[in-house]
Amino acid sequence: MKRIASIALSGLLALGMLTGCGSNTSDSSSSSEDLSGTISAAGSSALKPLADEAAKDFQEKYPDVSITVDAGGSGEGLKQVSDGTVTIGMSDVAAEEKLDADQAKELTDHQVAVITMAPIVNKDVKEGGVDNLTTEQLIDIFTGKITNWKDVGGPDEDIVLVTRPSSSGTRATFTKYALNGNEEAENKSMETDDSGVLLKNVQDTKGAIGYVALSYLVDNDDVATVSIDGVEPTLENTYSGDYKVWAVEHMYTKGKGSKTDRAFIKYMMSDDFAKTTEKLGYGVASKMSSMDH
Template sequence: MKKTVTLIMAIVLTFTLAACGKNTNNGGNASTPPATNSASTEPTTEPTPEPKKLEGSILATGSSALQPLVDQASKAFMDANSGVTIQVQGGGSGTGLTQVSEGQSDIGNSDVYAEEKLDADKAGELVDHQVAVVAMAAVVNPKVNVDTLTKQQLIDIFTGKVTNWKDLGGDDQKIVIINRPSSSGTRATFEKYALGTKTDDLQGSIQEDSSGTVRKIIGETPGAIGYLALSYLDDSVKTLAYDGVAANEENVANGTYPVWAYEHMYTKGEPNEVAKAFLDYMMTDEVQDGAVVELGYIPAKKMQITRDIEGNITKK
């Protein structure tokens, strides 16, 4: 009897141990770990593509009054974009507008609205980018003993009615006019807002388009008078007040001094990628609070007034 019971217990124990040795989940050996997915469950991150390098060339022509600003900004832009080449040339606003209209340049720099120089159809094809404000002032040789002129006195000089400084409170000295060609935006601005009338080219007057050359001639010629953008003023010439009002940023911004214009950079249609990037750069704080101010221009954001093509003033 004892042997029978012992045999039965041994059989039960054998089956129990066998049952415990089986993996009821996967039918495998208990010591074998469950299969795992070999694929990584970590999220994959695509590498960030490098920004496209800006490449191309720009030709900007026209206004000599705007030229120093565009020239300085273009050098900084090229330093930051090694694949871009920008050429800046003068020639006058009329030249710049004509060349951009005819596709000879990418940007036409101008001191005047395109409608003032081009036919309506051609002007309508251009897109205006206003980048700053420039003021113009009458300037004379430093030895001229006059500090301010009225509007009528300026008209009398540039129409040939007055030819000697003694008639304007100065010394007995012949007045030598240094004028600009008809294509000049500086001349158009000066005639429109300082004289209020167009003038003819007088016999004996000197005509020169480059603002730098105008400044040099006035500084070296006794009795000379002309006009320059504030960005060209230095000690080689004397700057005259207009009706007693000084030509400076404050007086331009508040509307007291009237001889100023917007500086335009026109493109034919919307600009291409490179030209757009450069025009956008012109409006950055780096340029507006830097080169614009340093070179004697006025940031458009500082103007307390606006003026339309007809010359109508509106306070902001």
């Protein structure tokens, strides 16, 4: 996955095309020299690495701004921004999929990036012969129908599912596009609400399989990725439309959000920061062959 960081960065100015209707990311406040205040973001662990990097850069530019970024899952982030616990809710899915219609209407959608989700396995599984799974095999594994790797050409050892909770947008994306809507076998899995923890669990557990965003796999050789139907989970294949397991990353504010919130989101979508986006394993709209699955 190290080659993710080497993808050409042309066309990044079109990242602003991802902004949702009603978004105020064009607000000019990001150039304010006296910008101050507190930003609290929570939700998608898939988006957290990008938000963390943006927060670090933004605070260097505006030292009077305080930013905290937490994970917890997309559903939790949406709930928290809706009830005012945080100022930005990060999500891999649209608010309408996790909140009541009335709650979702109160939020403004800022679409900041494209995220690709990859199946990952403990390295012993790949070394045992599994580097590709068909969609049917993947569904059978995650629904508990197949429980030993030997049944898909791998080593004779139990399959250990390492998954995300139902509140997770990463799980929602993986379920929808990798498992064709089939729900995971809840009672047969190790579950965690953080992608970083999931990655470590797969790394440390023989026979384990899970899924994370490509942003967690940049310069990481501790786990192995698995192709789906012969297509590798890469940004190149996402852009071309060959790889299907991806989603738009959202940042939601309640109403317009504060001047400081809007400035931070605008910075994440700016040309100044865009060069970091692909380096961290995220995709941009200008390179997508289609924004429809």
